[in-house]
Amino acid sequence: xxxxxxxxxxxxxxxxxxxxxxxxxxxxxxxxxxxxxxxxxxxxxxxxxxxxxxxxxxxxxxxxxxxxxxxxxxxxxxxxxxxxxxxxxxxxxxxxxxxxxxxxxxxxxxxxxxxx
Amino acid sequence: xxxxxxxxxxxxxxxxxxxxxxxxxxxxxxxxxxxxxxxxxxxxxxxxxxxxxxxxxxxxxxxxxxxxxxxxxxxxxxxxxxxxxxxxxxxxxxxxxxxxxxxxxxxxxxxxxxxx
Numbered sequence: 001x002x003x004x005x006x007x008x009x010x011x012x013x014x015x016x017x018x019x020x021x022x023x024x025x026x027x028x029x030x031x032x033x034x035x036x037x038x039x040x041x042x043x044x045x046x047x048x049x050x051x052x053x054x055x056x057x058x059x060x061x062x063x064x065x066x067x068x069x070x071x072x073x074x075x076x077x078x079x080x081x082x083x084x085x086x087x088x089x090x091x092x093x094x095x096x097x098x099x100x101x102x103x104x105x106x107x108x109x110x111x112x113x114x115x116x
Numbered sequence: 117x118x119x120x121x122x123x124x125x126x127x128x129x130x131x132x133x134x135x136x137x138x139x140x141x142x143x144x145x146x147x148x149x150x151x152x153x154x155x156x157x158x159x160x161x162x163x164x165x166x167x168x169x170x171x172x173x174x175x176x177x178x179x180x181x182x183x184x185x186x187x188x189x190x191x192x193x194x195x196x197x198x199x200x201x202x203x204x205x206x207x208x209x210x211x212x213x214x215x216x217x218x219x220x221x222x223x224x225x226x227x228x229x230x231x232x
Contacts, residue, residue, distance in 0.1 A: 044206070059227040091157075105220060107160040110158060
């Protein structure tokens, strides 16, 4: 099946710093990428939908100025957590839909962010 | 509102016994339903999906699910559980929203423990 990678897999940072997470579709072109956040023992919550070449669409309650999303190419989307705080510590997962396959999303392995 | 429910937080089953993980949904229109599995600190792995056709869907690792329109359910099943099946299972439905395109709504997850 299609492969989605995320980098880094784990990051620890100090409060107030910014962290960038990359999501790449390795063997297909993704017109749409999705960013999810998962708190311990909870389900995935959609943060934003990212379409290549256009601005991301954020879910209600998600601050677009805090969670910057860039989808510059058909294989790469980035999520930047700006001025991170301990409450931003979470597991961030991206997924991607391939061109012509809107019925399915392929998920990345996730990035564990810990803000001290 | 479109939603997915997984009524059991935890399911315990002995190895070799059949397992069922329950899922019910509430959507407008025809549902596109999915099951994913998540191992610790990993992303989601696709198990199976129902789009149309036969109500019994067969997927990866010997799992299957039965779509029941009258009961709005999509329970995940396996005839003989393995210890390695122990993981977190998510039911999801693909929804279409005005101005947001299409995305997935996930259930809260069910933790499956298969006891040796």
